[in-house]
Structure formats: C-alpha cells, structure tokens
Amino acid sequence: MKFDLHTHHFRCGHADGNIRDYIDAGIEAGLQAIGISDHTPYFGSEEEQAFPRIAMAKSDLRNYVEEVLSLKQEYAGKIDVLLGIESDYFPIHAELYRDTLGQYPFDYIIGSVHHTEDVSIFNKTRWKGLSDARKVEVKKSYYSLIRESAQSGMFQILGHIDAMKGNYPSFSDIIADEAIDETLQVIAESNVAIEINTSGKTKLSGGWYPSDAILERAQHYGVKVTFGSDAHKPQRVGDELEEVRTRLLEIGFTEWVYFKQKQMQIVPL
Numbered sequence: 001m002k003f004d005l006h007t008h009h010f011r012c013g014h015a016d017g018n019i020r021d022y023i024d025a026g027i028e029a030g031l032q033a034i035g036i037s038d039h040t041p042y043f044g045s046e047e048e049q050a051f052p053r054i055a056m057a058k059s060d061l062r063n064y065v066e067e068v069l070s071l072k073q074e075y076a077g078k079i080d081v082l083l084g085i086e087s088d089y090f091p092i093h094a095e096l097y098r099d100t101l102g103q104y105p106f107d108y109i110i111g112s113v114h115h116t117e118d119v120s121i122f123n124k125t126r127w128k129g130l131s132d133a134r135k136v137e138v139k140k141s142y143y144s145l146i147r148e149s150a151q152s153g154m155f156q157i158l159g160h161i162d163a164m165k166g167n168y169p170s171f172s173d174i175i176a177d178e179a180i181d182e183t184l185q186v187i188a189e190s191n192v193a194i195e196i197n198t199s200g201k202t203k204l205s206g207g208w209y210p211s212d213a214i215l216e217r218a219q220h221y222g223v224k225v226t227f228g229s230d231a232h233k234p235q236r237v238g239d240e241l242e243e244v245r246t247r248l249l250e251i252g253f254t255e256w257v258y259f260k261q262k263q264m265q266i267v268p269l
C-alpha cells in the first residue's frame with residue numbers, strides 16, 4: 001500500500017499548484033491513497049486571513065472541504081482521495097479549533113506544533129544568545145506541547161515531531177532524552193500516529209522528521225507511524241516513500257497506518 005497523507009496547495013499562500021495537481025502527481029507516483037492536508041486558517045485571530053503567506057482565509061475552509069470532497073468522488077476507483085488538514089496546535093485556542101474542525105467530515109487531522117513560547121519553531125533567530133540551559137528548556141517546552149497535542153484527542157496524526165531542527169540543525173544535539181521518551185510514551189498511549197515527514201530535505205537540517213534516533217525509540221514504545229511528504233509542490237508527492245518504508249523495516253516496524261473517517265487503517269509495510 002502506497003499513500004502520502006501530507007500535502008499542501010496554493011491556498012496557504014506558500015505552495016504551488018491546485019489540489020488536482022497533487023492528486024494527479026499521486027497517481028503518477030503509484031499511490032493508492034492521497035491525503036490533502038492544507039494548513040488550517042488562524043481561527044484564533046480577529047482577522048479573516050491573518051497571514052496570507054502561511055494559511056488560507058477562514059472563509060476559504062468551506063471551499064477547501066467542498067473541493068476535496070468533489071475530487072474524492074471524481075477520482076473514486078483511480079485513487080482514494082482523503083480529506084485531511086494540518087492543524088496548528090495553540091493550547092489557548094484548542095477548543096475553538098476542536099469545535100470548528102468538528103463541523104467537517106475529515107478523514108484525519110494532523111496536529112502540528114509550529115509555535116513554542118509564541119515564536120515560530122522555524123525562526124532561526126530564536127536561538128541567538130541562548131545559554132545551554134535555556135536551550136534545553138525550549139526543547140522541553142516544545143515536547144511538552146507535543147505531549148499536550150497528543151492528549152487533546154483532536155488529532156489522528158502528529159506532524160513532524162522534531163521539525164524544530166529544520167532551520168537549526170543543532171537542535172538534535174540539545175540533550176532532552178527524557179522529554180522525548182516521555183512524549184513518545186504519551187503518543188503511544190494516546191493511540192495517535194506520528195508521520196515520517198520527508199520535507200526536512202528542503203530545510204537546513206536535511207533528512208526526515210523525525211530522526212532515526214527518535215524513530216528507534218518510537219518503535220520501542222509501540223508508536224504507530226504513517227507517511228507524509230509535506231509536499232508544497234506537486235513533484236514532491238510520495239517523495240522518498242520507498243526509502244522510508246525500507247528504513248522503517250530496518251528499525252523493526254512491521255506496519256504503518258492511514259486514516260479513513262478518523263478510523264485507523266493498519267497495513268503491512
């Protein structure tokens with residue numbers, strides 16, 4: 001079974017192509033299922049479209065859902081088009097997100113921590129001048145948010161769980177093993193999956209999210225895994241899917257999962 005659950009398109013303002021381009025690319029890549037998962041609007045903001053280069057307007061969510069559902073019908077029999085979304089996780093707005101997203105028939109919701117201590121995880125300057133102790137604290141607070149997102153019950157998948165390394169590769173060298181282990185245990189208990197997200201290659205860190213070291217521990221704790229390219233252009237759909245499958249088998253995983261109507265579908269690797 002080949003699938004890719006993490007794709008974006010023009011609506012977020014920083015991806016190329018329309019939804020149909022990603023579906024066609026999925027067929028081209030030999031996928032049986034493709035998940036469309038653009039970024040959620042900033043529901044917590046007063047503004048209609050707080051950051052036009054980051055996420056769609058609030059009023060566009062309905063169009064997004066309708067377009068995916070209509071393409072799902074159109075492509076039935078050729079490829080299974082899944083309705084997903086990549087949701088930010090802001091604890092202060094969690095109930096608003098839960099209620100708003102609850103109004104639509106998502107196959108799954110990817111919960112992604114994109115902000116820690118109110119600063120973007122990709123902001124390179126956030127690390128400038130921090131003491132080693134402070135860096136550990138930031139890393140711990142990132143993982144505590146991820147734990148909270150797992151326990152919120154809002155998500156089927158957690159997005160890119162070490163993406164903080166994306167623009168700051170030495171993030172991986174900050175020692176916070178206990179926080180990561182605790183997080184992986186919570187994820188396993190919460191029965192949410194983590195994605196192996198191959199978009200790290202487009203950032204300074206290179207590689208995948210999460211690192212092999214984290215994946216080995218995830219396997220030990222019985223965490224479920226899924227795949228997402230996090231494509232922001234159609235050509236990246238399914239990118240390194242087979243390499244990920246091979247690596248997961250090497251690490252000791254035997255199955256991976258995808259979601260339909262929020263039900264976990266477990267398939268052999």
Ligand SMILES: [Zn+2]
Binds near residue numbers: 008012014039232
């Ligand atoms: Zn994006």
Ligand SMILES: [Zn+2]
Binds near residue numbers: 114
């Ligand atoms: Zn993301």
